[in-house]
Amino acid sequence: MSDSRPVVLVYYPRRGEEYRSLLLERDPTLSLRVCETVEDVKAQIGQIDVLFTSVTLPPSLIHLGKRLRWVQAIGAGVDSFIYKTSFPKGILLSRITVSFGERIAEYVMGYILYVAQHIGEVVSNQTLRRWKAPESGVSLLNGKVLGIMGVGAVGGTVARAADGFGMDVIGLDVLPRELPTVRKTYSLDGLSEFLSQVHYLVICLPLTRQTEGMLGREQFAAMRGDAYVVNVARGAIIKEKELIRALEEGLIKGAILDVFEEEPLPSASPLWTMKSVVVSPHIAGGASPKEMVDFFVANLERFRRGEPLQGVVDLERGF
């Protein structure tokens, strides 16, 4: 009866017990093992059917799962399992595909409005009890061009939010996609034309062979001098050193960065203190454990019934 009662292992550093209660609350009959360390996973991986795991798990461990049939990643990006490493054939891999969109849209619009309205300056005037409008006024988003690289579930939600402000939203994607709130979606061939128009460039792409290092000096040079880059995807999509130089040289105006080539961002990085750069610690897509568990439990039901799972990753395509 392994189909109807698969043994599930959940791995999450320091949060195993939180996941245990959430999972058993949803399904008290679950046959569950909980690990917070890689060693523990190593010891048990041979005896389980389903792995529900943080994307920080070293991918080599997945190869040790002799009975393993399905890996549900706790995250939207599964590059750590499949990019520059191999994922075992015959095992299903799925990623979380809901809820990130709303969070990321709120992050993106929140931080763009923060810089456009000089909210930091207003709040710092407040601490001085100073009644004074921001020196350089407010830059209205209405009518400005927001360009989204990757208009899937996440990018599409960002598009809807930007449209609510009357922004002119354009997209770029490897797949042909049409969305009601995206005026035009460019293919990769149209990258320069796409980049030349945008006031705010939002990166919502997965990290793949095609997207790694996709934005460098040449691309920044194609952009407007007053443009902002917003990265909520993966740091390695941008050549970070070339971004820093582009900002220093004024090829673009600023950046809002939630992800970096190396995380945590090293304290020596100039990005921490650059003018017009906002650094946040990879929080944009931070769905709660409860949301992760809800997604997984619904998928587990499908798995038990032999139905197709949500969020299955196409290993060739890379997302």
Next chain:
Amino acid sequence: MSDSRPVVLVYYPRRGEEYRSLLLERDPTLSLRVCETVEDVKAQIGQIDVLFTSVTLPPSLIHLGKRLRWVQAIGAGVDSFIYKTSFPKGILLSRITVSFGERIAEYVMGYILYVAQHIGEVVSNQTLRRWKAPESGVSLLNGKVLGIMGVGAVGGTVARAADGFGMDVIGLDVLPRELPTVRKTYSLDGLSEFLSQVHYLVICLPLTRQTEGMLGREQFAAMRGDAYVVNVARGAIIKEKELIRALEEGLIKGAILDVFEEEPLPSASPLWTMKSVVVSPHIAGGASPKEMVDFFVANLERFRRGEPLQGVVDLERGF
């Protein structure tokens, strides 16, 4: 030929010359007088047909306009001309009714996202080169209730922006209005029911006899303990002392205030330093002089042709 070539006086403290160039750029043949002081307006008001004026002009001066037929206020709120003062019969009064919506929507959503995402904490961690998520996480707007008091042109634009984040938008208005992005609009009778639901209360009402002091202790007590009040309309709609007490007692969580009973906000006000209070210096609706001039020039064309003006104020109704 006073109909086709009316004499126009523009009054704006410290910005008269800016208005002069913008107006003459749009219509070089304009018969124009420019004043930056009240004394100057007083000396010339008897010889002009049209007054294009800051709402800070003392309303008594308008009564001295013997030939005056139309006053175009440079602003959306004309309470200073008609509330607790009389406006001369037979003179048309119009207010600016475009462009504020977009600005105010961006202010409202920008500052709500700023508090909901603890952006201040993230940015202050950045200055310390500290890779650390906000202590209390992020509060998602998606699914939360945004209540808008006054769903006219401005409130409707706020509603559209909030809807873009998947918020549940409800309204309250003296007029029955239906908007695609507002789930339900309450009449004044439904104030308590309306207030009890909202996570974010946004005030977009004009200041009238009916709205002055409309929100006090009783209304704050009817609200959720985690609710935020956002005032982008007029300070006197809220009983400010009762708001301060409600915040101190935890009847509501916080406030985002752009307008106050007295402006500039006196430095002795406790609002400057209260936890969960953001103070900004009446900037939310700050349209640019160019936008004001565009609106006026289009209205002036209508005036010359004897067509109905945009934004005419109903003196009885008060907006």
